[in-house]
Amino acid sequence: MDLVLNFADHYFFTPYVYPSSWPEDEPVRQIIGLLLVTNLGAAILYLLLGSLSYYFIFDHNLMKHPQFLENQVRREIKYTMSSLPWISIPTVALFFAEVRGYSKLYGNDSESPLGKGWLDLIFSSISFLLFTDMCIYWIHRFLHHKVIYKRFHKPHHVWKITTPFASHAFHPVDGFMQSLPYHIYPFLFPLHKVLYLLLYVFVNIWSISIHDGDYRVPSLLEKVINGSAHHTDHHLFFDYNYGQYFTLWDRIGGSYRHPSALEGKGPLDAVRKLIAEGKLAKSTGGHANGGSSSGKALKEE
Ligand SMILES: [Zn+2]
Ligand SMILES: [Zn+2]
Numbered sequence: 001m002d003l004v005l006n007f008a009d010h011y012f013f014t015p016y017v018y019p020s021s022w023p024e025d026e027p028v029r030q031i032i033g034l035l036l037v038t039n040l041g042a043a044i045l046y047l048l049l050g051s052l053s054y055y056f057i058f059d060h061n062l063m064k065h066p067q068f069l070e071n072q073v074r075r076e077i078k079y080t081m082s083s084l085p086w087i088s089i090p091t092v093a094l095f096f097a098e099v100r101g102y103s104k105l106y107g108n109d110s111e112s113p114l115g116k117g118w119l120d121l122i123f124s125s126i127s128f129l130l131f132t133d134m135c136i137y138w139i140h141r142f143l144h145h146k147v148i149y150k151r152f153h154k155p156h157h158v159w160k161i162t163t164p165f166a167s168h169a170f171h172p173v174d175g176f177m178q179s180l181p182y183h184i185y186p187f188l189f190p191l192h193k194v195l196y197l198l199l200y201v202f203v204n205i206w207s208i209s210i211h212d213g214d215y216r217v218p219s220l221l222e223k224v225i226n227g228s229a230h231h232t233d234h235h236l237f238f239d240y241n242y243g244q245y246f247t248l249w250d251r252i253g254g255s256y257r258h259p260s261a262l263e264g265k266g267p268l269d270a271v272r273k274l275i276a277e278g279k280l281a282k283s284t285g286g287h288a289n290g291g292s293s294s295g296k297a298l299k300e301e
Contacts, residue, residue: 001037001095003193005030008037030099034092042084045204046168047077053164053212062213064280065267067160067236076165079155086172087179094183103186105193124191128199129245131189135181137249140242143174152177160235161267162211168204206245215261215268222262223247229259232267236260 009024013033022029054073062068069075098105143153152174159166170178182203186196215229226243234241240257243250250256260266274280 001034002099003197004037004041005033005099008033027096027100031092031096034095034099035088038088038092038095039085042088042168043081045201046080046084046165049205049208050077050164050167053208057209057212057214058164059213059268061271062161062163062267064271064274065161066270066274067267069159072159072161073163073165076159076163076169079169080165083170083172083175084168087170087175090176091179091183094187098183098186104188104190105186105196106190107193121192121195124189124195125199127189128185128191131185132181132203133243133245134249135184136178136244137242137253139177139180140244141253141255143177144238144242157235157238162213162232162235164208164212167208167211210244213268215259215266217262226250227259229261229266230257232261233257233259236267 006024013029014020014024018029024030063072097103143149152171155171156166156169156174159169168175182200185191210226210228210231212228213232215227215232217225217227217229224247226241226245226247230241230243230247237257240255241247241250241259242253242255247256261268271280
Protein backbone atom coordinates (compact mmCIF):
# COMPACT_ATOMS: atom_id res chain seq x y z
CA MET A 1 0.00 0.00 0.00
CA ASP A 2 2.95 2.36 0.47
CA LEU A 3 3.39 2.27 -3.32
CA VAL A 4 -0.19 3.46 -3.84
CA LEU A 5 0.05 6.03 -1.04
CA ASN A 6 3.33 7.41 -2.37
CA PHE A 7 1.82 7.66 -5.85
CA ALA A 8 -1.25 9.51 -4.50
CA ASP A 9 0.98 11.82 -2.42
CA HIS A 10 3.30 12.58 -5.30
CA TYR A 11 0.67 13.29 -7.94
CA PHE A 12 -2.28 14.58 -5.92
CA PHE A 13 -2.11 15.18 -2.14
CA THR A 14 1.23 17.02 -1.97
CA PRO A 15 0.83 19.34 -4.99
CA TYR A 16 -2.93 20.03 -4.65
CA VAL A 17 -4.29 19.20 -1.19
CA TYR A 18 -1.98 19.37 1.82
CA PRO A 19 0.30 22.23 2.90
CA SER A 20 3.93 21.51 2.04
CA SER A 21 4.80 21.78 5.75
CA TRP A 22 2.89 18.52 6.47
CA PRO A 23 5.39 15.65 6.04
CA GLU A 24 4.25 12.75 3.86
CA ASP A 25 5.22 10.19 6.51
CA GLU A 26 3.26 11.85 9.33
CA PRO A 27 0.89 9.16 10.77
CA VAL A 28 -2.38 11.17 10.71
CA ARG A 29 -1.74 12.22 7.14
CA GLN A 30 -1.01 8.61 6.18
CA ILE A 31 -4.27 7.40 7.76
CA ILE A 32 -6.35 10.05 5.96
CA GLY A 33 -4.58 9.25 2.69
CA LEU A 34 -5.14 5.50 3.15
CA LEU A 35 -8.85 6.03 3.91
CA LEU A 36 -9.29 8.07 0.71
CA VAL A 37 -7.25 5.73 -1.48
CA THR A 38 -8.88 2.56 -0.06
CA ASN A 39 -12.45 3.82 -0.46
CA LEU A 40 -11.87 5.23 -3.91
CA GLY A 41 -9.90 2.19 -5.07
CA ALA A 42 -12.49 -0.30 -3.80
CA ALA A 43 -15.40 1.63 -5.37
CA ILE A 44 -13.62 1.97 -8.72
CA LEU A 45 -12.56 -1.70 -8.80
CA TYR A 46 -16.07 -2.87 -7.89
CA LEU A 47 -18.04 -0.57 -10.19
CA LEU A 48 -15.68 -0.79 -13.17
CA LEU A 49 -14.99 -4.53 -13.13
CA GLY A 50 -18.56 -5.30 -12.03
CA SER A 51 -19.98 -3.26 -14.95
CA LEU A 52 -17.64 -4.88 -17.49
CA SER A 53 -18.68 -8.31 -16.26
CA TYR A 54 -22.37 -7.34 -16.12
CA TYR A 55 -22.44 -6.06 -19.70
CA PHE A 56 -20.06 -8.51 -21.37
CA ILE A 57 -20.21 -11.80 -19.40
CA PHE A 58 -23.35 -12.01 -17.27
CA ASP A 59 -26.22 -13.74 -19.09
CA HIS A 60 -29.17 -11.38 -18.73
CA ASN A 61 -31.57 -14.28 -19.20
CA LEU A 62 -30.83 -15.09 -15.56
CA MET A 63 -32.85 -12.01 -14.61
CA LYS A 64 -35.96 -13.89 -15.72
CA HIS A 65 -35.39 -16.59 -13.12
CA PRO A 66 -38.24 -16.73 -10.58
CA GLN A 67 -35.78 -16.22 -7.74
CA PHE A 68 -34.24 -13.09 -9.24
CA LEU A 69 -35.42 -10.22 -7.06
CA GLU A 70 -37.10 -7.03 -8.15
CA ASN A 71 -34.58 -4.20 -8.69
CA GLN A 72 -31.89 -6.68 -7.63
CA VAL A 73 -28.97 -5.04 -9.44
CA ARG A 74 -29.72 -1.67 -7.91
CA ARG A 75 -30.09 -3.28 -4.47
CA GLU A 76 -26.79 -5.17 -4.79
CA ILE A 77 -24.93 -1.98 -5.75
CA LYS A 78 -26.63 0.08 -3.03
CA TYR A 79 -25.85 -2.50 -0.35
CA THR A 80 -22.20 -2.76 -1.45
CA MET A 81 -21.64 0.98 -1.62
CA SER A 82 -23.04 1.43 1.89
CA SER A 83 -20.83 -1.38 3.28
CA LEU A 84 -17.50 -0.51 1.64
CA PRO A 85 -16.79 2.62 3.79
CA TRP A 86 -17.32 0.57 6.99
CA ILE A 87 -15.13 -2.27 5.72
CA SER A 88 -12.43 0.28 4.89
CA ILE A 89 -11.97 1.33 8.55
CA PRO A 90 -10.42 -1.91 9.94
CA THR A 91 -8.81 -2.49 6.53
CA VAL A 92 -6.99 0.86 6.75
CA ALA A 93 -5.77 -0.07 10.25
CA LEU A 94 -4.00 -3.07 8.67
CA PHE A 95 -2.77 -1.04 5.67
CA PHE A 96 -1.39 1.52 8.14
CA ALA A 97 0.57 -1.16 10.01
CA GLU A 98 1.86 -2.32 6.64
CA VAL A 99 2.90 1.20 5.55
CA ARG A 100 4.68 1.70 8.90
CA GLY A 101 6.84 -1.31 8.09
CA TYR A 102 5.35 -4.07 10.24
CA SER A 103 4.61 -6.46 7.37
CA LYS A 104 6.98 -8.79 5.50
CA LEU A 105 6.37 -7.03 2.17
CA TYR A 106 9.54 -6.31 0.27
CA GLY A 107 10.48 -4.26 -2.78
CA ASN A 108 13.27 -4.56 -5.31
CA ASP A 109 15.58 -2.80 -2.89
CA SER A 110 15.55 -5.63 -0.36
CA GLU A 111 16.39 -9.29 -0.49
CA SER A 112 13.62 -11.81 -1.04
CA PRO A 113 13.84 -15.14 0.79
CA LEU A 114 14.31 -17.39 -2.23
CA GLY A 115 16.46 -15.00 -4.16
CA LYS A 116 14.88 -12.63 -6.65
CA GLY A 117 13.24 -13.98 -9.73
CA TRP A 118 10.22 -15.57 -11.28
CA LEU A 119 10.46 -18.69 -9.15
CA ASP A 120 10.00 -16.56 -6.06
CA LEU A 121 6.97 -14.75 -7.51
CA ILE A 122 5.33 -18.00 -8.66
CA PHE A 123 5.91 -19.63 -5.28
CA SER A 124 4.47 -16.57 -3.49
CA SER A 125 1.38 -16.53 -5.73
CA ILE A 126 0.64 -20.22 -5.15
CA SER A 127 1.23 -19.89 -1.43
CA PHE A 128 -1.02 -16.78 -1.25
CA LEU A 129 -3.86 -18.54 -3.10
CA LEU A 130 -3.62 -21.74 -1.04
CA PHE A 131 -3.39 -19.88 2.28
CA THR A 132 -6.27 -17.46 1.59
CA ASP A 133 -8.43 -20.25 0.08
CA MET A 134 -8.03 -22.32 3.26
CA CYS A 135 -8.73 -19.37 5.59
CA ILE A 136 -11.75 -18.13 3.64
CA TYR A 137 -13.22 -21.65 3.58
CA TRP A 138 -13.20 -21.87 7.39
CA ILE A 139 -14.23 -18.24 7.96
CA HIS A 140 -17.10 -18.75 5.50
CA ARG A 141 -18.19 -21.94 7.29
CA PHE A 142 -18.02 -20.09 10.61
CA LEU A 143 -20.24 -17.34 9.10
CA HIS A 144 -22.82 -20.03 8.33
CA HIS A 145 -23.04 -21.03 11.99
CA LYS A 146 -26.62 -20.38 13.07
CA VAL A 147 -25.58 -17.95 15.81
CA ILE A 148 -23.66 -15.76 13.34
CA TYR A 149 -25.44 -16.36 10.02
CA LYS A 150 -28.59 -14.25 10.40
CA ARG A 151 -26.81 -11.17 11.68
CA PHE A 152 -23.77 -11.05 9.43
CA HIS A 153 -23.86 -13.41 6.44
CA LYS A 154 -27.53 -13.58 5.47
CA PRO A 155 -27.43 -10.26 3.58
CA HIS A 156 -25.08 -11.92 1.04
CA HIS A 157 -27.50 -14.83 0.65
CA VAL A 158 -30.47 -12.60 -0.15
CA TRP A 159 -29.32 -12.96 -3.75
CA LYS A 160 -30.13 -16.51 -4.87
CA ILE A 161 -29.37 -15.81 -8.52
CA THR A 162 -26.38 -13.49 -8.34
CA THR A 163 -25.13 -10.83 -10.71
CA PRO A 164 -21.50 -9.60 -10.74
CA PHE A 165 -22.63 -6.77 -8.44
CA ALA A 166 -23.44 -9.28 -5.66
CA SER A 167 -19.71 -10.05 -5.46
CA HIS A 168 -18.99 -7.39 -2.82
CA ALA A 169 -22.50 -7.09 -1.33
CA PHE A 170 -21.65 -8.14 2.23
CA HIS A 171 -22.47 -6.92 5.72
CA PRO A 172 -19.37 -4.92 6.80
CA VAL A 173 -18.39 -7.53 9.42
CA ASP A 174 -18.80 -10.33 6.84
CA GLY A 175 -16.91 -8.37 4.15
CA PHE A 176 -14.00 -7.59 6.46
CA MET A 177 -13.79 -11.12 7.88
CA GLN A 178 -13.68 -12.70 4.42
CA SER A 179 -11.04 -10.23 3.24
CA LEU A 180 -8.92 -10.66 6.40
CA PRO A 181 -6.78 -13.53 4.98
CA TYR A 182 -5.60 -11.24 2.13
CA HIS A 183 -4.44 -8.62 4.64
CA ILE A 184 -2.96 -11.04 7.14
CA TYR A 185 -0.85 -12.94 4.58
CA PRO A 186 1.87 -10.27 4.12
CA PHE A 187 2.29 -10.03 7.91
CA LEU A 188 3.03 -13.76 8.09
CA PHE A 189 4.90 -14.48 4.86
CA PRO A 190 7.30 -12.50 2.66
CA LEU A 191 5.67 -11.12 -0.48
CA HIS A 192 6.73 -8.70 -3.18
CA LYS A 193 4.86 -5.36 -2.94
CA VAL A 194 3.90 -5.21 -6.61
CA LEU A 195 2.80 -8.86 -6.62
CA TYR A 196 0.63 -8.10 -3.57
CA LEU A 197 -1.16 -5.33 -5.47
CA LEU A 198 -1.65 -7.60 -8.50
CA LEU A 199 -2.99 -10.41 -6.29
CA TYR A 200 -5.31 -7.94 -4.60
CA VAL A 201 -6.79 -6.93 -7.97
CA PHE A 202 -6.96 -10.61 -8.95
CA VAL A 203 -8.99 -11.60 -5.85
CA ASN A 204 -11.46 -8.82 -6.63
CA ILE A 205 -11.81 -10.08 -10.21
CA TRP A 206 -12.21 -13.64 -8.91
CA SER A 207 -14.96 -12.60 -6.47
CA ILE A 208 -16.81 -10.98 -9.36
CA SER A 209 -16.23 -13.98 -11.61
CA ILE A 210 -17.81 -16.50 -9.21
CA HIS A 211 -20.97 -14.36 -9.17
CA ASP A 212 -21.15 -13.64 -12.91
CA GLY A 213 -23.43 -16.48 -13.98
CA ASP A 214 -20.91 -17.77 -16.53
CA TYR A 215 -20.97 -21.41 -15.47
CA ARG A 216 -18.40 -22.69 -17.92
CA VAL A 217 -15.33 -24.36 -16.45
CA PRO A 218 -12.72 -26.13 -18.61
CA SER A 219 -13.62 -29.81 -18.12
CA LEU A 220 -10.11 -30.67 -16.93
CA LEU A 221 -10.40 -28.14 -14.09
CA GLU A 222 -14.07 -28.74 -13.32
CA LYS A 223 -13.30 -30.80 -10.24
CA VAL A 224 -10.52 -28.55 -8.98
CA ILE A 225 -11.65 -24.97 -9.54
CA ASN A 226 -14.46 -23.37 -7.55
CA GLY A 227 -16.11 -21.35 -10.31
CA SER A 228 -19.38 -19.53 -10.81
CA ALA A 229 -21.27 -22.82 -11.23
CA HIS A 230 -20.00 -24.00 -7.82
CA HIS A 231 -20.68 -20.70 -6.06
CA THR A 232 -24.16 -20.49 -7.59
CA ASP A 233 -25.01 -23.73 -5.79
CA HIS A 234 -23.68 -22.17 -2.59
CA HIS A 235 -26.18 -19.30 -2.98
CA LEU A 236 -28.99 -21.72 -3.83
CA PHE A 237 -28.32 -24.60 -1.44
CA PHE A 238 -26.29 -22.91 1.38
CA ASP A 239 -24.37 -25.84 2.88
CA TYR A 240 -22.14 -26.60 -0.10
CA ASN A 241 -19.16 -25.12 -1.93
CA TYR A 242 -17.91 -22.60 0.63
CA GLY A 243 -14.54 -22.32 -1.13
CA GLN A 244 -13.09 -19.39 -3.01
CA TYR A 245 -10.74 -20.61 -5.76
CA PHE A 246 -10.45 -24.35 -5.30
CA THR A 247 -12.71 -27.24 -4.33
CA LEU A 248 -9.95 -28.70 -2.11
CA TRP A 249 -11.30 -27.59 1.27
CA ASP A 250 -14.89 -28.43 0.38
CA ARG A 251 -13.70 -31.96 -0.39
CA ILE A 252 -11.73 -32.16 2.87
CA GLY A 253 -14.59 -30.58 4.84
CA GLY A 254 -17.26 -32.78 3.23
CA SER A 255 -19.17 -29.86 1.74
CA TYR A 256 -18.39 -30.37 -1.95
CA ARG A 257 -21.34 -30.56 -4.34
CA HIS A 258 -20.99 -31.08 -8.06
CA PRO A 259 -22.59 -27.96 -9.57
CA SER A 260 -26.15 -28.35 -10.77
CA ALA A 261 -25.38 -25.99 -13.67
CA LEU A 262 -22.85 -28.55 -14.97
CA GLU A 263 -25.50 -31.27 -14.82
CA GLY A 264 -28.04 -29.37 -16.90
CA LYS A 265 -30.07 -28.44 -13.82
CA GLY A 266 -28.80 -24.91 -13.16
CA PRO A 267 -30.62 -21.57 -13.10
CA LEU A 268 -30.16 -20.99 -16.86
CA ASP A 269 -31.62 -24.44 -17.58
CA ALA A 270 -34.59 -23.52 -15.37
CA VAL A 271 -35.10 -20.31 -17.35
CA ARG A 272 -34.86 -22.17 -20.69
CA LYS A 273 -37.39 -24.72 -19.45
CA LEU A 274 -39.83 -22.00 -18.42
CA ILE A 275 -39.41 -20.33 -21.83
CA ALA A 276 -40.02 -23.67 -23.60
CA GLU A 277 -43.16 -24.19 -21.53
CA GLY A 278 -44.34 -20.74 -22.58
CA LYS A 279 -44.20 -19.39 -19.04
CA LEU A 280 -41.59 -16.75 -19.87
CA ALA A 281 -41.01 -14.41 -22.82
CA LYS A 282 -38.13 -15.40 -25.11
CA SER A 283 -36.38 -12.06 -25.59
CA THR A 284 -33.59 -11.00 -23.26
CA GLY A 285 -34.61 -7.35 -23.77
CA GLY A 286 -34.85 -5.12 -20.73
CA HIS A 287 -33.78 -5.77 -17.19
CA ALA A 288 -37.20 -5.57 -15.61
CA ASN A 289 -38.11 -9.25 -15.67
CA GLY A 290 -37.62 -9.63 -11.97
CA GLY A 291 -40.74 -11.40 -10.88
CA SER A 292 -41.29 -12.71 -7.40
CA SER A 293 -38.72 -14.35 -5.18
CA SER A 294 -40.85 -17.39 -4.51
CA GLY A 295 -39.24 -19.97 -6.79
CA LYS A 296 -40.61 -23.43 -6.14
CA ALA A 297 -38.03 -25.65 -7.81
CA LEU A 298 -35.09 -24.53 -5.72
CA LYS A 299 -34.56 -24.78 -2.00
CA GLU A 300 -35.21 -21.59 -0.01
CA GLU A 301 -33.62 -20.64 3.28
ZN1 LIG B 1 -22.27 -18.26 2.36
ZN1 LIG C 1 -21.45 -15.14 -3.05
